[in-house]
Each structure stands twice: as structure tokens, then as C-alpha cells.
Amino acid sequence: MSESKPQYRRWKGKSVGLWKRRFAISRYGLRLCLSGKIIKAFLFIGIGQALFLSLIYVVFGQLLTPESSLVNWIEKTGGERAVTIINGVTSWALLYPEICVDGFYRVSYFLMRFPASLLSIVIVALFIHKLIAHDLASQAIVIYNSKALTRWDYLAGKFTIVATILSLVWIFPILSSWLIGNLLAPDWAFFAHTFPSLIRGLVVGIVATLSLSSIALAVSSLAKKTGTAIAFWILGWISLNLISDLSRISYSWFEYVNPLKSINELSEGVFKMDSLITEAQNSLPFIDRVVAKATSLQSLDQIPASDGTLLAPLIALTAMSALSLFIVHRRIAVS
Numbered sequence: 001m002s003e004s005k006p007q008y009r010r011w012k013g014k015s016v017g018l019w020k021r022r023f024a025i026s027r028y029g030l031r032l033c034l035s036g037k038i039i040k041a042f043l044f045i046g047i048g049q050a051l052f053l054s055l056i057y058v059v060f061g062q063l064l065t066p067e068s069s070l071v072n073w074i075e076k077t078g079g080e081r082a083v084t085i086i087n088g089v090t091s092w093a094l095l096y097p098e099i100c101v102d103g104f105y106r107v108s109y110f111l112m113r114f115p116a117s118l119l120s121i122v123i124v125a126l127f128i129h130k131l132i133a134h135d136l137a138s139q140a141i142v143i144y145n146s147k148a149l150t151r152w153d154y155l156a157g158k159f160t161i162v163a164t165i166l167s168l169v170w171i172f173p174i175l176s177s178w179l180i181g182n183l184l185a186p187d188w189a190f191f192a193h194t195f196p197s198l199i200r201g202l203v204v205g206i207v208a209t210l211s212l213s214s215i216a217l218a219v220s221s222l223a224k225k226t227g228t229a230i231a232f233w234i235l236g237w238i239s240l241n242l243i244s245d246l247s248r249i250s251y252s253w254f255e256y257v258n259p260l261k262s263i264n265e266l267s268e269g270v271f272k273m274d275s276l277i278t279e280a281q282n283s284l285p286f287i288d289r290v291v292a293k294a295t296s297l298q299s300l301d302q303i304p305a306s307d308g309t310l311l312a313p314l315i316a317l318t319a320m321s322a323l324s325l326f327i328v329h330r331r332i333a334v335s
Contacts, residue, residue, distance in 0.1 A: 025157025026164070032134075033127035033161060042123050043168055049115065050173035050180075053108060057181025060104055065186040097193045099279050105181075105197035109174055110271040113204065117260050119169045120208070121237055124162070124216045128233050129226035131158055132217060132328065137226050151332045155217070155325070162213035170205035174198065204267045211259055211317040218324035221331040256316035266313040 034040060062069075178198045182190045219236060223229035237260075244258035256262045 023157075025154065026160040029131070029158060029161040030164060032130050033165065036126060039123060039126040042119060042126070043165070046116075046119050046123075046169040046173065049112065049169075050176040053112075053173060053177035054180040056108065057105070057177060058184045061181065061185040061190065064101075097189070099276070101190060101193040102197050103276050103280060105178070105194045106200065106271055106276060107273070109197055109201035109204075110267065110273060112173065112201070113208075113264065113267050116169050116173075116205075116208070117263065120166055120212055121233075121260075123165060123169065124212070125230055125233050127165070128216055128220050129223070129229040131161065131220040131229075132331070133220045133223040133226050133229040136221070136224065136331075151329055154332060155328055158217055159213055162216045163209050166209045166212055167205075170209050171202065174201040174205055200270050204263070204270055207266060207314075207317060208263045211263070211321045214321040214324040214328075215259060218327045221328045256312060259317065259320060262313035262316045262320075265309055266317070269310040269313070 034043075175198075178194060178201075182194060185191075216233070219232050220229045223232055237258075240258040241260075244255045244261045247254035247257075256265070
């Protein structure tokens with residue numbers, strides 16, 4: 001009895017586009033990374049920043065409206081001194097809106113870098129082992145490579161996972177608080193006055209998200225075991241921070257090996273807080289006396305001005321991101 005020859009059968013499945021396959025990697029990765037309750041709690045803290053900033057901006061807008069209920073309540077409970085302060089702030093905002101209104105937003109976005117930096121390190125430490133290290137340890141990378149996906153497609157999917165989570169810490173609070181604060185502002189002119197601060201905040205947030213996402217993927221790909229990735233991430237930040245602090249003595253380029261140091265330098269150059277203080281001092285001289293009473297400084301001129309360096313931190317972050325992506329690409333190729 002002769003064996004029957006195998007017959008060709010046409011595949012009847014539904015064809016899926018390339019971007020949908022990339023999205024499948026990101027969707028599964030996000031579900032895996034967000035499965036823990038602890039990381040969800042930290043993400044809610046990041047989202048809480050947006051609600052807190054929105055509340056502050058709404059209150060600030062109401063303080064600049066003489067007819068608002070908040071101003072009427074302050075005038076009734078605070079007396080004549082409160083009325084004088086409120087009228088003075090309102091008059092200053094009307095005369096110098098680009099300093100008062102935009103300056104208020106600029107200061108708040110500038111201060112946001114401190115909690116965002118800390119949250120980024122903690123949040124990534126909670127899910128970094130579930131990125132490339134998880135696929136390498138479970139040999140899932142072999143399955144990904146056997147599909148109609150290139151290494152860059154796989155890398156794009158994993159990069160989207162980290163960037164999406166970090167954007168909830170760096171970008172979402174800025175964008176959402178700006179939108180809510182201006183929609184509930186007393187005047188539509190707030191959109192124009194605060195737009196420069198929005199651009200400054202988004203520039204720092206986007207650069208921080210892209211660079212930290214690249215570094216997180218590199219650290220995850222270097223670990224052969226999932227538990228090792230967390231240790232690499234934490235020890236790496238401690239080591240880079242020590243190197244950056246020691247290098248300040250000689251002012252060498254090694255101080256930029258710490259990504260957070262580079263992001264902070266970039267933030268100082270983008271927001272230019274020293275120029276904002278100078279403009280406020282020129283428009284309202286009594287600010288100088290207020291700061292002198294509240295601090296040990298005799299004048300605002302004694303506040304150290306930032307050098308406004310943008311090129312050095314940008315070069316450092318770009319080099320670290322490029323090196324990280326190269327390491328990830330090579331690790332995937334070897335596997």
C-alpha cells in the first residue's frame with residue numbers, strides 16, 4: 001500500500017499587519033508589567049501629581065479673579081490685609097502676565113522633575129525584569145524571532161512598553177494639568193501665557209522618557225536571569241551617581257554619565273529659572289526684600305545662576321540612548 005502524498009493546503013487564517021503585530025508585543029508586555037499591585041500604586045502616585053497640579057492651577061486662576069467666590073471668602077475672613085495682597089497680586093498679573101502666570105507654571109513644572117526622577121527609578125525597578133530579561137530567561141525570544149518580525153520590530157514593541165509607563169510620570173501630569181488648569185481659568189488668554197511653560201515641560205519630559213526607556217531596555221537585556229535585572233538597575237544608579245559626584249571636582253564630562261544628572265542639567269537650561277527670577281525682580285522690586293527675609297540671602301543677585309547648558313546633557317543622553325539600543329540589538333541577535 002503506497003503512502004499518500006501530502007497535499008498543499010492554503011492557509012485560511014486572517015492576515016495581521018506589521019503594526020498590529022508590534023502592538024501585540026506592547027499590549028502583552030504592558031499587561032505583564034502592570035500586573036503587580038505595587039507598580040499600580042506608584043503609577044497612581046504619578047497620576048496624582050496631575051490632579052494636584054490641576055487643583056493648584058484652578059485655585060491660582062480663581063485668585064486672579066476679583067469676582068470669584070474664593071477671593072470673596074478670603075476678603076471676608078482675612079480682613080483688609082488680605083484684600084491688599086489679593087489686589088496687588090491681581091494687578092501684577094494684569095501688568096506682567098508672562099512673568100506672573102507663565103512664571104507660576106514654569107516653577108511648578110521645574111519642580112516636578114524631582115518626584116518624577118525618583119518615581120522613574122522605582123517604577124522601572126518593579127517591572128524591568130519582565131522586559132527582555134524575561135524573554136531571554138524563558139527562551140520566548142526564540143519564538144519572537146521565528147515570527148515575521150525583525151529585531152527592530154521586537155525592540156520597538158518593548159520600547160513602547162517602557163515609554164508608555166514612564167510617560168505617565170513625565171508627560172501626562174504636565175499635559176493634563178496644563179489643559180485642565182487653562183480650561184478652568186478665568187480667561188482664555190491663559191492658554192497663550194502658559195504655552196511656553198508647556199513646551200518647556202514637554203521637551204524635558206520627552207527627552208527623559210526616551211533616554212530612560214532606552215537605558216532600561218539595555219539593563220534588562222544584559223541580565224541572564226530576571227532577578228539579576230533588578231540588581232543591575234539599582235546598583236547601576238548607585239554607581240553612576242557616585243561617579244558623577246566624584247567627577248564634579250574636576251568638572252569633567254564624567255559627571256554626565258548619570259542620566260538623571262544630565263536630565264537635571266537639561267531641565268535647568270530649558271526652564272532658565274535664573275532669568276525668570278531676574279525678570280520678576282525687575283518688574284516688582286519688593287520681591288527682593290521678601291526673599292531676603294525668608295532666606296539668608298541679602299539679595300536675589302546672590303542666587304547662583306545656572307549656566308544654561310543644553311548641548312552637553314543632550315549629547316550625553318543621546319550617546320547613552322544610542323549605546324543602549326546598540327547593546328539591546330546585539331543581545332537579541334546573539335540569542
